Amino acid sequence: MLSIEGNISKLDFFEDVLLRNEQIILTPSAEKKIKESYTFLHEFSSDKIIYGINTGFGPMAQYKVNESDQIQLQYNLIRSHATGGGKKISQLHAKSLLLCRLNTFLQAKSGVHIELIHLMVELLNRNIIPVIYEHGGVGASGDLVQLAHLALALIGEGEVEYNGEVCDAKEVFEKEQLKPLQIHLREGLALLNGTSCMTGIGAVNLLQAYKLLDWVVIGSATINEVVSSFDDYFSEELNAAKTHQGQHDIAGMIRTLVEDSQLIRKRENVLYQDEAQSIAVFQDKVQEYYSIRCVPQILGPILETLREVEKVVLNEANSVSDNPIICSKTENVYHGGNFHGDYVSLAMDKLKIVMTKLSMLMDRQLNYLFNHKLNNILPPFINHGTLGLNFGMQGAQFPVTSTVAENQSISFPNYVHSIPNNNDNQDIVSMGTNSALLTKKVIENSFEVVATYQLSIAQAVSYLKIQDKMDPKLNSVYELVCGVVPPFKEDYPIFKDLRKLKEVLSAENTAQFFKQVAKEI
Template identity: 35%
Template sequence: MIELNGSSLRLDQMHAILFEESGVTLNDEALIRVTKSREAVEKIVREDRTVYGINTGFGKFSDVKIDEKDTKALQLHLIRSHACGVGEPFPEIVSRAMVVLRLNALLKGFSGIRAEVLKRFAYMVNHRIHPVIPQQGSLGASGDLAPLSHLALVLLGEGFVWQNGKPVPAMDIWKKHRLQPIVLEAKEGLALINGTQAMTAQAVVNYLEAESLAYNSEWIAAMTMEALYGITDAFHPAIHEARGYPEQVDVATRMLGWLEDSQLTTIQGEKRVQDAYSIRCIPQVHGASWQVLGYVKEKIEIEMNAATDNPLIFDEGETVVSGGNFHGQPIAFAMDFLKVGVAELANISERRLERLVNPQLNEGLPPFLSSEPGLQSGAMILQYSAASLVSENKTLAHPASVDSIPSSGNQEDHVSMGTIGARHAQSIIKNARNVLAMEALCAMTGCHIRGAEQMAPKTKAKFDQLKEVVPPIGEDRIYAPDIEKIAQLLTR
């Protein structure tokens, strides 16, 4: 079980919650903070102080005062009216992340929500009750209003949740668990939806997948080097220490580790003096992508523990301040940066794949790795497919964060589009994974032709693992299932 306290959640803990089915518990001190913050809201309502979101309208309606008797209806109307997301739903794993992150943010105790609501969130995590949340409709500022409203609907017994991969009415689930829906009190609706948890949830999943893919890209590249008699001198530690980027040094070290004791790699001058950039510059290019991942990780871990709603309540209600922590610009930039870093892993992978299949470049391997060149096409169209995906990535890598459209009568006149950036980053990761799967299939085929028994022990172990999933290219076959199987392997 992972204890949540609003301030110390890490990505490795999110991995445990998302991919290892760990549950969550709530820190007692955090719940005390939450209770005190709630008491402050109730005092504001009793004293009829005018405070945004508690007894006023929202956005452009912030100047409209709401009677005390209508504060519950105000929150209900807010959730229903803002639940206007469209398109395909987020993957269930992202929905789970969204619940965890919203819970963790509210545990900071600055939002004025009841502990009862947060305990229901924890129940949802621990019983795998995951809301169905449409992906499209968030501007990424004023919070991820539409996606988080669909999340909040489930608490109210409205909307839908996932069950066995299919949407079912939320009320059916609460009846099954013998629980009543939550009835929102003053400010609670706003506390639930004013935040960046949709983009951050997708960002968490993106980072975890991208990190895994970056590690996998290295052994795939090492296998390609063996198939092409690659020159290992380019990974000499002195070269990379001379430049000074730690990530570049680390990649070069890992590459030498993968290729240790290989009988297929060469040294400079043995077959040629130097390799093409897609081989020789693996530490420089992959290392730069690791720099991107480092930046992204830092920003995500800050945002996972951030208070991102509005207004925030301090000093037990004596200070209630309206601000803009719901603005998603930090995550928008991080996701746009991640798109570029992952797209480059695919770009260089496609260039290595081209060298494996091109008879002008592949050091004597059969043209397109065909067992009968001309009669059988071999891997010819794998390169076409990879080229298509890297080209698509270049379009998706256009930064979402440079766009903004005013909303709410121009009151909310600058927005981040961070959720769009996070969604596009997920598409780039999927495309990159498929490109690397294609390189892996061609690299294992090249090593099979060279003689797999000559491979380095570590790459040979990966070769054997791949071979359990798909065979090397031989007689022409339908390659789409092979790509999918290897891509699945690369998600681990």
């Protein structure tokens, strides 16, 4: 049971709730603050004009709403903005959205009733997740359309995913003996105003992005073993000559991953010896191609970007992205634009770009393994069969190339795609949800690439029969991959096996041993 009170300090909290289905419980202090905020707003708003309580919304804020219609106003807002289109976002991403919205309410600056908080906690703990659609958010005034579908489910009029099926929320609430939300004061506006959709998707994107980076560091280390590279590419001395922490960390990870390898060579034992002076043309490369020897320099900025994005996502998850902001401490209500999603939009664009670069590195390393004229140690396309009759991994390169090209195409930043709307009330917007969703697509694409990538590396290891000389940590990855797709000689349709491998590599816990290695650095 995890306590929650509005301060998610680590990304691991999302992993615990979303992937391990840990139950959450409100702290007494969180409940107390929520009740105090609601009581203050209820009393404070009785004789004042406050946006969204006794006024219309957006461009219609100039119109006062009679007291007798104020609750209906909230229901009208929810119903009118539940206009989402496109595909529904996955249950995992929708659950993350729900968690983020709950966490922002726990800042006790939205003036919501404690009944709303209790209902959201129950939905999370019982895995009853509102159905949310991809299309609709422009990321200013928050993720209005996506959050309207969250609100619609909470009032018992929308849809939820329950036991693997899409069901009417009303029916599920009745079955689970849950009471739909009865609006108090401004819960409609509070639910819709915020960046919780882009932030929730962003948190899941980050969890998956770290896994992808793990697999590419592991793959790059193994390729260094496959080609018997020199160790100075990832040496502490060389990489310390640049002052970037990410580069230092990636080089350190590779050193740890190959520390017990019998395949990595030292330059001083080969090229610094007297006999090397008499050689006119070297058969082995004096320096490997960039995709192999520049891994710390390429993956370093990717790692640093992930850390930067993580900070932004956690900050946003712990922020109040509502409008107006209720402050019982100063006894005032503040109007502004905390619902604007520029922080997350820019962060997701950065994540999208570096994940595309990650897929590009895999593509180039694969091309090196597939092209016998480049590596000089493997048959074309790591073909274990008869050349000309069999094709090895030849057919698998085409989807990699096309998928990486798609990543490149959709990596243009959404942060600069603002289009005015809402009668020009929203005259500059973040497009943060679009950015988060496109980043999700790039990450999903990259997991397709990493499946082919890891399978190809395993095929290379198997062909060269170097398992007993590899570092045991990397050999365990080889065995993991071969446990899903055994080394093969004869051609067969491998698309189903690639899907299985993708599922394994993207699943929880498959890279846990590497996380432990990383902690030692």
